[in-house]
Amino acid sequence: MLDTVVSWILGDLSPSARIWTALAPAIFACGYFIIGLLLFLVRCAIKGVPQDEETLKRGSTVLVGMFLRHYFFWVIQPLYALIYRSGLPANALSMLSGLLGVSSGVAVAAGRFAMGGWLFLAAGILDVMDGRIARVRKEANPAGAALDSVLDRYVDSAMLMGLAWYYRDNWVLLPVLVAFLGTSLVPYVRARGEGLGINIRGGAMQRLERVLFLGVGVALSPIIEAIWFPEQKHPMHWLAVVGLVFVAVMSNVTALSRFRALVAALAPPKPARKRSSSAILGFNAAAGAIATGIDFAAVLAMVKWLDFSPVLATALGCVLGGVVNYSINRVITFRSRGAVAPQLARYALVSATSALLNAGGVALFTLHPQLAYTLGWWLARGAVYFAWNLPLQRDYVFNDPPEALLERPHAA
Structure with a gap:
């Protein structure tokens, strides 16, 4: 023993x-x-x-x-x-x-x-x-x-x-x-x-x-x-x-x-919003999914029925998807009443930098061949969405000035 x-x-x-x-x-x-x-x-x-x-x-x-x-x-x-x-x-x-x-x-x-x-x-x-x-x-x-x-x-x-x-x-x-x-x-x-x-x-x-x-x-x-x-x-x-x-x-x-x-x-107190953070997240994600679906359907339609080149169709589809995403977020997600032109400029800036960050993230993940590129794509998308897109859309793109918030009925 x-x-x-x-x-x-x-x-x-x-x-x-x-x-x-x-x-x-x-x-x-x-x-x-x-x-x-x-x-x-x-x-x-x-x-x-x-x-x-x-x-x-x-x-x-x-x-x-x-x-x-x-x-x-x-x-x-x-x-x-x-x-x-x-x-x-x-x-x-x-x-x-x-x-x-x-x-x-x-x-x-x-x-x-x-x-x-x-x-x-x-x-x-x-x-x-x-x-x-x-x-x-x-x-x-x-x-x-x-x-x-x-x-x-x-x-x-x-x-x-x-x-x-x-x-x-x-x-x-x-x-x-x-x-x-x-x-x-x-x-x-x-x-x-x-x-x-x-x-x-x-x-x-x-x-x-x-x-x-x-x-x-x-x-x-x-x-x-x-x-x-x-x-x-x-x-x-x-x-x-x-x-x-x-x-x-x-x-x-x-x-x-x-x-x-x-x-x-x-953090200092912010003006009250009409939606909770979880509701904003849900509507924002839904807006992205709807815009992506419309973008994809438009590309297929332009290539198949209008005989556009895939490159041109993709570019036009991205523009259309961006407009749809912006419109849904402005009207439904954030219920914004700010001026459209400055918002569109801010939205274009955030979208362009988001595309660069996503591309850079995927490029970094491809440095590890043992990692599937699809997983790297999702990891990059998730990180950029939560760290860049969502907070900037909430606090920068659709962050209405105080006078616009005061105009909202029942802002609570």
């Missing part, structure tokens, strides 16, 4: 070893949390849900609701009490969390996903406890808070750097880098907001969710690989890939939502 344990520590990655190194901690943890859940439900039935004050202050997210948060902090009370009675300083817990988190990245880089995942989860649990212990002991101070925040960034970065090294020759490197971006921006936007006097805490993928989804996915992924791909020397660890992609997408969604909330809170 001792020889088996030693061989696992030294790197025995046989199928059975991969299963048991991943499953042994999971069996213990699952048993503890399942029994704890049953006791928690009994306790809730008798006395109601125990209300954890810090959980109430922090709130919940779509991914991890308030009930699960209360349950988690209730079920780890024995470990919390043990650490509290040990007298360990809160900063020591922060440092231990940092050491375990950095170790998780080293383990994952070497292909030891089970070890790395459980170390990452352990680091997350300790990170939850250090601040609580500091506040209960009245030891909380700005230096400790700064230490905790910086070490959290090191832990997150270490795990993702380990994954980046493991997947360095694989397409999974891209979602690793996207996750790195998102997990860096989520706390940064919050910190930037606090520096400007704005409290920004919303979003579905906060640190608890990142640790949970990424840690569990990495820790349990060797089981799937050992069952389905036992002969692979460098397995994909598909469960970890799924968790990683999910964290990559949701962390960036969270970062963008926080960024939008921060900008909205800091």
Whole structure:
């Protein structure tokens, strides 16, 4: 038995070893949390849900609701009490969390996903406890808070750097880098907001969710690989890939939502519009789709029935599509009453620069032959639309002067 344990520590990655190194901690943890859940439900039935004050202050997210948060902090009370009675300083817990988190990245880089995942989860649990212990002991101070925040960034970065090294020759490197971006921006936007006097805490993928989804996915992924791909020397660890992609997408969604909330809170008030942002987005996208359809139909008609050359038909179709797009946006999307001539000039400028940006974006994507040009086309179109076309049409092309807004009946 001792020889088996030693061989696992030294790197025995046989199928059975991969299963048991991943499953042994999971069996213990699952048993503890399942029994704890049953006791928690009994306790809730008798006395109601125990209300954890810090959980109430922090709130919940779509991914991890308030009930699960209360349950988690209730079920780890024995470990919390043990650490509290040990007298360990809160900063020591922060440092231990940092050491375990950095170790998780080293383990994952070497292909030891089970070890790395459980170390990452352990680091997350300790990170939850250090601040609580500091506040209960009245030891909380700005230096400790700064230490905790910086070490959290090191832990997150270490795990993702380990994954980046493991997947360095694989397409999974891209979602690793996207996750790195998102997990860096989520706390940064919050910190930037606090520096400007704005409290920004919303979003579905906060640190608890990142640790949970990424840690569990990495820790349990060797089981799937050992069952389905036992002969692979460098397995994909598909469960970890799924968790990683999910964290990559949701962390960036969270970062963008926080960024939008921060900008909205800091921006000066604008004249009220008759449509909400979501309505403007919907009508604007519909106007683009209708204009594109008319453009395409006109080109077909001119080439087939009027015997125009495809080049001339395409040019005339673009002009016709632009006029249709402008007209729908002016009348329906933005309900503008500004002067037509200046608007058309601004619209032509935005359209011309949009065409250049789209062409340049597609050209850049074609530098990567492994990427389908159609995907590059859509990526470029989406980026230019949301970063250039939509905001400029809303705030520049159809941004009526105040006197035009006052003329609108029921502008609200």
